[in-house]
Amino acid sequence: MKTIILQEPGNFKQTDKEFDFSLQPDEALLKVHRIGICGTDLHAYAGEQPFFSYPRILGHELGVEVVEIGDEVDNVSVGDRCSVEPYRYNPEDQAVQQGKPNCAEHMSVLGVHEDGGMREYFKFPAKFLHCSDQLSYEQLALVEPLGIGCHAVNRANITSEDRVLVIGAGPIGLGALQFALDTGAKVAIMEIDKGRMAFCRQSFDLVGGINPREEDASDQLRALFDGDLPSVVLDATGNKKSMETAIDLVAHGGKLVYIGLFQGDVTFHDPDFHKKELTLMASRNALASDFTQIIRSVEEGRIDTDPWITHRTSFENMIDQFDSWLDPKSNVIKAMVEVC
Known part of the structure; x- marks a missing residue:
């Protein structure tokens, strides 16, 4: 074999x-x-x-x-x-x-x-x-990576009232992006790679994209979200610096979800965490119900896997x-x- x-x-x-x-x-x-x-x-x-x-x-x-x-x-x-x-x-x-x-x-x-x-x-x-008797083998192979982002969105209980930032436009971040948009929420992407940023702008109906190397990320977010910070931040980078600074980008009373991981410790300034009364979550893998949701969404045309x-x-x-x-x-x- x-x-x-x-x-x-x-x-x-x-x-x-x-x-x-x-x-x-x-x-x-x-x-x-x-x-x-x-x-x-x-x-x-x-x-x-x-x-x-x-x-x-x-x-x-x-x-x-x-x-x-x-x-x-x-x-x-x-x-x-x-x-x-x-x-x-x-x-x-x-x-x-x-x-x-x-x-x-x-x-x-x-x-x-x-x-x-x-x-x-x-x-x-x-x-x-x-x-699925409707999806191709390629679409079926994409269900699992979509599942990681889908589970993170479901775990954060994102609704149409949320303002969402996804950090990292790799495949996992793109999955989170798609399912956050599917809730009706306003969604932005943060990405330093210009090619991936262009892909996101072309493929998704976003409020905008942010490159933290170009100007202050908080200022860019407030400009996109009518003066507010996102109520939910999904970090899909697996990057220590990104994960540690993401806490600064979440609105007071908001949620920070770590999807990516790395081999090391994450630290942050405790008073900043407490004064915002943040909810910090890890998101791992996906549930059977996430797989069912994804297959149904692709079959119904709500999720386009072609790009x-x-x-x-x-x-x-x-x-x-x-x-x-x-x-x-x-x-x-x-x-x-x-x-x-």
Whole structure:
């Protein structure tokens, strides 16, 4: 079976790997058609990904076909096209019992803690599959990255009355942007990369864009929001400085949501935090209900995935292309690998 393995940082290897096709009663055998490349994959390749060990088969943004099912599977059928919810968890965990499996204490993420989908076939519990007879494999592969932003917006309980700032226009930030707009809120983007800023202005109905390197960010926000600061700030950068200074951009009584993460400590001036009576949140992964919401939104045309995919390559050529996607000059938003 054709497989791409990340042997160590900076070193992919394509090989023919033996595979046991037998299924557990709750599993489905999945044929991989599309693999989205995300920041997790890029950071793993660069040796900068937390919670990671090598060698590893990457790939958790997947558009797959069900080719066989176990005896106890009743939620999918052979031939179904599916997105994969890639977060395997212990159902006995406290968070899972409270309806929060996305942040279970004992979790294994496909392509991070266990081998993922950069191969022709793999097996996974069928309960984590989300099907659509309308969406393409590429659209299904985009559901998971959209889910990260969707979950953050849902977690912040954003409504049409909010004024929202999304910091960072990478794929995760773009997902947050789309679902914040879907609430009817007024939304702005903060981004220092001119190419990504242009993409946002062209693709979304924003109140405006902010580059903090050009002038004071608070002044720019107040100009966009009729003198006010945003009631919700979603930081999708995973950048220490951005995450620490984001507290200055939230309105009194507002919410700050950290979507991105990095390996380090976040600190801020406590009096500034307290005087605003801020709500500080972390947002991790996504829920099954987020996957359902996204698929329905794309099917109904409320979310347009067409602008997202800026780069495509075949499974055979991916290794040669991967280095270029780390270069900001490539202007990659989302690279998609075509397996078959």
